[in-house]
Amino acid sequence: MTSDKLPPMVIGKYKKPRPFGGKTGAELGFNYHHNAKVWMTAVLYQSWIKKWDAELVAKQRQVLLLQDNFSGHIIPDGLRAIHVENFEPNLTSHVQLDDQGIIQCFKAHYRAKYIERAIDRYDAGTTPSEIYDIDILTAMRLADAAWREVDTTTIRHCWRRAGILPESPPAIPSPAIPVTSLLNQPEDDRDPVHEAEAAVAKALDSLVRTGALQRSNQMDLDSLLNPAIEKVAFNGDTAEEEIFEAMQEATERAQDEEEDEEDEDEPMEVLPTQREALAAAAVLTRFSMAQNSPAARKLEEALRSFTRQVRSEAMRAMVNSSITDYFHCQ
Secondary structure, rough: OOOOOOOEEEOOOOOOOOOHHHOOOOOOOOEEOOOOOOOOOOHHHHHHHHHHHHHHHHOOOOEEEEOOOOOOOOOOOOOOEEEEEEEOEEEEEEEEOOOOOOOHHHHHHHHHHHHHHHHHHHOOOOOOOOOOOOHHHHHHHHHHHHHHHHHHHHHHHHHHHOOOOOOOOOOOOOOHHHHHHHHHHHEOOOHHHHHHHHHHHHHHHHOOOOOOOHHHOOOOOHHHOOOOHOOOOOOOHHHHHHHHHHHHHHHHHHOOOOOOOHHHHOOOOOOOOOHHHHHHHHHHHHHHHOOHHHHHHHHHHHHHHHHHHHHHHHHHOOOOOOOHHHHHOO
């Protein structure tokens, strides 16, 4: 047995948003897709699950996929390595692992990082009205970092909350990536969901201390992590109708727009130049060298690696020129 955590699928509105710099989501390292409604459709779902099924077949693995009964989750024929089971409509919120805290943890980690980024922007001189602006690529990177924070402890905790893991699991063989880390470790007093939410509250307190947010304007934690728009329940007919509309809009837009479509309204940060990045890395390196801690040593090594990589990329980008390039024919 092996234990894996798949990267999240990101769904946006545009094929190549302007912050992508003309690259595809895959070229930037993300499982990115797009449609007009910016949500999961049956087409996207089937493409995703077929690709995963092929990967599992190649690895000679079998999995059981537990999912909610959202109407876009139409199981394609011919799956060989994935057996899919849908939860009954009224049971999803009680037994779905994601609903037992995994989604909440992910959103809390993302919000904490988002607020910390806003604080950094405020400290850098950005006006309070603009510190929350974020482009899609930066948001995807924050989401990727937040998903990495959802670790084995979180997943084990949520599996037990859902009643799927037994209190005393049977012994199993030791795998290459031990799933025993989920099964055989005793439950401790830590609540990863509470810890993630506490990180958001701490980040909000830090934001208030900067003066960029007034305590009287601060949202409560539940409203911040679970906005009202996410609590709207769609029945099957409504979901199917909107999925159809999404596909229609996507088709019409594809006919009207060029291949390299961009989101003109997408806020886009002005990125530092390579020279500015190297100068900032040099400052951080000097600062970390004066600190006596393991974290400072790790930062030094990471900064040195980053500096080498940036300089190497700059050298590869240079184009050799000859003396004749400086002469122009009249």
